[in-house]
Amino acid sequence: xxxxxxxxxxxxxxxxxxxxxxxxxxxxxxxxxxxxxxxxxxxxxxxxxxxxxxxxxxxxxxxxxxxxxxxxxxxxxxxxxxxxxxxxxxxxxxxxxxxxxxxxxxxxxxxxxx
Amino acid sequence: xxxxxxxxxxxxxxxxxxxxxxxxxxxxxxxxxxxxxxxxxxxxxxxxxxxxxxxxxxxxxxxxxxxxxxxxxxxxxxxxxxxxxxxxxxxxxxxxxxxxxxxxxxxxxxxxx
Numbered sequence: 001x002x003x004x005x006x007x008x009x010x011x012x013x014x015x016x017x018x019x020x021x022x023x024x025x026x027x028x029x030x031x032x033x034x035x036x037x038x039x040x041x042x043x044x045x046x047x048x049x050x051x052x053x054x055x056x057x058x059x060x061x062x063x064x065x066x067x068x069x070x071x072x073x074x075x076x077x078x079x080x081x082x083x084x085x086x087x088x089x090x091x092x093x094x095x096x097x098x099x100x101x102x103x104x105x106x107x108x109x110x111x112x113x114x
Numbered sequence: 115x116x117x118x119x120x121x122x123x124x125x126x127x128x129x130x131x132x133x134x135x136x137x138x139x140x141x142x143x144x145x146x147x148x149x150x151x152x153x154x155x156x157x158x159x160x161x162x163x164x165x166x167x168x169x170x171x172x173x174x175x176x177x178x179x180x181x182x183x184x185x186x187x188x189x190x191x192x193x194x195x196x197x198x199x200x201x202x203x204x205x206x207x208x209x210x211x212x213x214x215x216x217x218x219x220x221x222x223x224x225x226x227x
Binding site for chain 2: 041042043044045058059092100102103104108
């Protein structure tokens with residue numbers, strides 16, 4: 001199985017432009033997550049979804065939005081990108097939210113905002 | 115101040131040697147602790163997950179220990195291989211925290227010939 005796929009692999013984006021990072025999982029997991037990883041910092045949660053049709057804010061949600069129309073897909077949208085959103089973005093999923101449920105991570109999207 | 119602190123920040127060892135990575139946390143109330151391996155340019159991969167009632171868990175050559183009283187965990191790697199070169203991340207989950215995981219910044223391990 002593919003597990004979790006993310007697209008694009010990398011992107012350079014002009015400040016002020018919008019962009020959607022795509023994430024798809026084929027494990028039928030209920031919960032999905034978006035994280036950003038910056039040098040010298042641990043991964044930080046942007047948004048999450050416990051189940052299809054619901055979403056919630058994480059630690060650093062400002063400037064980002066998500067939707068969960070179905071179980072498999074969890075796109076992350078930057079409405080108007082700023083240079084501070086330059087980061088590596090990881091999508092993850094787990095069978096259930098919370099507890100000792102393993103989170104499986106995608107390969108990441110490297111985004112540069114100029 | 116990080117609620118999950120890892121040491122050392124980086125480490126170089128020779129192939130075949132053992133090493134131990136440390137994790138101290140202040141996150142409370144504690145639910146579970148995870149160790150992830152992240153290869154350069156890849157997403158993190160889970161190695162172990164321990165609840166507060168477990169004090170050791172193994173995954174092949176990787177053995178994690180947990181002392182919930184002192185809020186310390188360690189990851190011991192036995193007979194290191196070149197493929198062990200990666201960042202090792204300690205992650206702590208809160209009781210009732212749902213989706214809230216607190217990530218350490220990782221220990222960068224390099225295994226050399």
